[in-house]
Amino acid sequence: MSTLKTIAISVGDLNGVGFEIILKAHNQIKQLCNPLYCINYTMAHQAAALLHKQIPNDFHMYKVSGEFTIEAGKVSAECGRYSYDSFIAAVELARSKAVDAIVTLPIHKEAWKLAGIHYVGHTDALRDIFQSDAIMMLGCEKxxxxxxxxxxxxxxxxxxxxxxxxxxxxxxxxxxxxxxxxxxxxxxxxxxxxxxxxxxxxxxxxxxxxxxxxxxxxxxxxxxxxxxxxxxxxxxxxxxxxxxxxxxxxxxxxxxxxxESVNVSLGLPIIRTSVDHGTAYDIAYQNKASVLSYMNAVKAAITFNVKDENHG
Incomplete structure (x- = not known):
């Protein structure tokens, strides 16, 4: 029986670099944890096709409803809504203890606004969801x-x-x-x-x-x-x-x-880490994105002590 932790991954803004990072790092990530990607089959395959890649057989998905046409580098309400729904799905999985932690890929704040989402980002939403004074901390071991x-x-x-x-x-x-x-x-x-x-x-x-x-x-x-x-x-x-x-x-x-840096939300009843970069629209679907921050975010989610998150 696997002793690896299960981590829910919210896919972020699909018009940006998030899904490219997910696919590039999948073989490394699955050695560290059991990743559960919050995206549906249709959107995952559409994104993979734009990258000229196949979805791996061991790519486990948690269905997030919704379909739209991915347009690399474009701010859109549809993309903003989907990134939010993917994030909320990951949060609910963590809240119900179905996963051990969540890792979030970058969202676009303007896309959230266009979608009618009043939060300015993940941390702001998490404060409201958990009624907690969550702290945004970024960096690395150094x-x-x-x-x-x-x-x-x-x-x-x-x-x-x-x-x-x-x-x-x-x-x-x-x-x-x-x-x-x-x-x-x-x-x-x-x-x-x-x-x-x-x-x-x-x-x-x-x-x-x-x-x-x-x-x-x-x-x-x-x-x-x-x-x-x-x-x-x-x-x-x-x-x-x-x-x-x-x-x-x-x-x-x-x-x-x-x-190297990652984003960690402190003071919550769940563990949430994130990459420390944006959607990088300028290089979306060009196979140029670095996976280092994402890898570090996953490692931080795995090693972060659960008791540290049970405050606020």
């Missing part, structure tokens, strides 16, 4: 970055820096990962320069003090000046960073570890 705010306009970030909410975020991050120490970035250039360039750091500092006091030791360090946090010398001492907003954390992370 460096992980957790995001305090994610897909919101930059002009709104400063108003979101609140001591109570940031304290809760830091505590959940530590509970879910067990990682220490964790560097916490300031919001402003030079971390505010003692209020000269902004005073949001006073809230960040207070949140750090509260979180450390609750844990009983110094886990969180900061506020750290953002422009030094990703330098080689700094990363010798810190392999996890809490960033205040999306590009503050992800622009340098992707410059360093774009192909």
């Amino acid at each position: 460096l992980y970055v957790a995001l305090y705010t994610e897909h919101i306009p930059l002009r709104e970030v400063a108003s979101k820096i609140e001591t109570d909410k940031l304290t809760a975020f830091l505590l959940l991050l530590h509970t879910a990962t067990g990682h220490e120490p964790i560097a916490v970035l300031g919001l402003n250039p030079h971390a505010g320069d003692h209020g000269v360039l902004g005073d949001e750091e006073r809230f960040i500092e207070e949140a750090i003090e509260r979180a450390n006091a609750q844990i009983g030791r110094e886990i969180f360090i900061g506020p750290i000046v953002p422009d030094i946090a990703f330098t080689p010398r700094f990363r010798e001492n810190f392999s996890m960073i809490a960033a205040m907003y999306h590009d503050q954390g992800l622009a340098p992370l992707k410059a360093l570890y774009f192909d």
Whole structure:
């Protein structure tokens, strides 16, 4: 009897590179787990035909209803709806314990919007589904970055820096990962320069003090000046960073570890990991997509400790 874990794979936006990655990596993935692809026969064979490939005999599918014509590189409501339905199918399989974890391929946010889906992404949907303050964390063993705010306009970030909410975020991050120490970035250039360039750091500092006091030791360090946090010398001492907003954390992370990084949702009753890249419409169905992030996402889903996800 197989001891391999069963992982549900949501196929993402079928007008992008997701299905190419799935087919390219299938023979490697099946050595690591029992993959269950959330797609129906018709759509799978249509995508495979565009790639001039055959569906393997051991390619196990969980039927997701719906059919449309795949158009490489095009944003479409039909494709957005199907990627959402594939994702929800994977979530329900995990919630019912039919699978051990889920791995998601990239969706296109505009396609979701066109389909009438009001979520801005997977993590946003997962928060609502599980009524949880899920944390989006991206990276690899060399460096992980957790995001305090994610897909919101930059002009709104400063108003979101609140001591109570940031304290809760830091505590959940530590509970879910067990990682220490964790560097916490300031919001402003030079971390505010003692209020000269902004005073949001006073809230960040207070949140750090509260979180450390609750844990009983110094886990969180900061506020750290953002422009030094990703330098080689700094990363010798810190392999996890809490960033205040999306590009503050992800622009340098992707410059360093774009192909290796994965996306992990923390604080949920299920394990969910994802690739750390988009739909790559510009190379869709050209057999150019890298499978490295996907492979790492599957490995992370397999090894992630279930108890770490039972918070929030």
